[in-house]
Amino acid sequence: MTLLSIPANPVPEDVVSGTIRTPDGVELRFARWAPPANRKGTVCLFTGRGECIEKYFETVRDLRDRGFAVAMIDWRGQGHSARGLRNGRKGYVRRFSDYEIDVETFVQQIVLPDCPPPYFALAHSMGGAVMLRLAYAGKRWFDRIVMTAPMIDLPGRVTAWPARALLRTLRFAGLGGAYVPRGEDVIVGTGPFVGNPVTSDPVRYARNAAILEEDPTLGIAAPTIAWADTAFRTMHGFRALDYPSKIRQPILMLAASNDTIVSTAAIEEFAYHLRAGSHLVIAGAKHEILQEQERYRSQFWAAFDAFVPGTPLFK
Structure with missing residues (x-):
């Protein structure tokens, strides 16, 4: 399965893309890029709700x-992976643990066989919530995990x-496949730049909107009641006092001070109780830190470079 390339967002070179199938029969699209000469391992990049691989080409570079x-x-x-409902615009998943099946399938079929170790994870928003659940469950595929605006609470x-x-x-009542109240059948990320809640960078916002304009099937609209139900239950689970303290993996959380999508206060509180965690709030940034202006992105990359690859805990 090919990746979409447009002049404003060309596909990074040395890519292999295709599909894999999960044990429960869902087809997922994947992409992997070969390591450069000065290899340090592999970063597995996990997107947020409504995002696709193409949105992160700049981050891949x-x-x-x-x-x-x-x-x-x-x-x-979402993206070009299989959709769960006839109306593919609806953001739907039966239960949050289905995303964990996606990760395990990806690790077993793509990462471990074809990507050089050591392995690290970089996860945004909803992807961060999935990584926290896996870390809590004791999955140790990744030496270190970096999260941008993880979806710990709203x-x-x-x-x-x-x-x-x-x-x-x-x-x-049987309405799991319906949009949440006041949810609209409009692809996320295609509205006007002015007043958007995700980034203050007009160029990157326009680039990401151009991807969806070129291929609207990459996008999704509002979440369904089923998605919101399982996501809300997941976030409620994060509130348990011993949840962060049971996670043993080194984790770095980057939050945005102007985030109106997820709760920055909840990220700070959760990170404070991590045994091997730290966090940084980037002042002035909105939710999508990696899609922000350079003055905010540079702070993210400085923190990332200080944390990854780091020193392995175990030899």
Whole structure:
């Protein structure tokens, strides 16, 4: 399966792309880039909700310039991986653990056989939530994990009990495949730049919108009730006092001070209780730190370079 290349966003060279199939029969699109000469291992890049491989071509180049091979997937239900509903625009997943199946399939079929060790993970937003669940479960594929604006909670009291109860009720009523209340059938990331909640960089925003304009089938619209139900339950689970302390892997969390998508305060609180974790709040940045202006991205890369590859805990 080929990757979309447009003049504003060409495919980085030395790529192999295709599809893999999960044990539960879902076809996932993957891409991997060969390591440069000064190889340091492989960074597995996990996107957020509604994103696709193409959106991170710039990040792929940044990582390869640092000596890393890179490997990615499109999550089930987005990008050019299989969609779970007839209306492919609907952001749908039955349960959050399905994303963990995606990661394990990817690791077993692509990363371990074809990518040079050691292995690191770089995950954004929803991808960060998936990585936290895997780390909590004791999966140790990655020596170190870096997260940008991980989806630990949403701002305000959005995920409080009344909202969770409403979503459960609607799902039990057979509405799991419907959009969340006030959800629109408009592809995320195609609206006007002014007032957008994800980045203050107009050039990168326009580039990402151009990808979806060229191929709208890469995008998705609002989440469904089923997705929101399982995501809200996952975020509620992160609130357990012993959740972060049971994670043993070194983790670096980067949060954005102007984030209105996920809760920066929740990220700081969670990171504070990690046994081998640290965090940094990038002042002025919005949610998509890797799609932000250079003055914010440079702070991310300085923190990344200080943390990865690092010193292995075990020889």
